[in-house]
Amino acid sequence: MPGIHDVQEKVVEFFSNELGKERETLHFIKLSKSGEGWIARVEVTEPNEYLKKLGYPSIFDKNIYTVNLDPTLEVTEYALTGSRERSYTEEEREEV
Secondary structure, three states: OOOHHHHHHHHHHHHHHHHOOOHHHEEEEEEEEEOOEEEEEEEEEEEOHHHHHOOOOOEEEEEEEEEEEOOOOOEEEEEEEEEEEEEEOHHHHHHO
């Protein structure tokens, strides 16, 4: 039976392999058993591509993804389920 650390590793591996996200951009909000499988809620720091195209570099969104895994830790579903306030780089915070 896989443990919580195994589940966390699989979710990190999924974001890395399928979505190209580095471990440093992931923050686990919730990780819990759900019936036979698992549910993970993960906050992912991602550059805001729309604002970047408008000339606003270094603006990031903190998007919340929900990931469902079956008992063998295969990802069966994932979805963007929310977002949080945008953040800026440390340099830009000092300029404001």
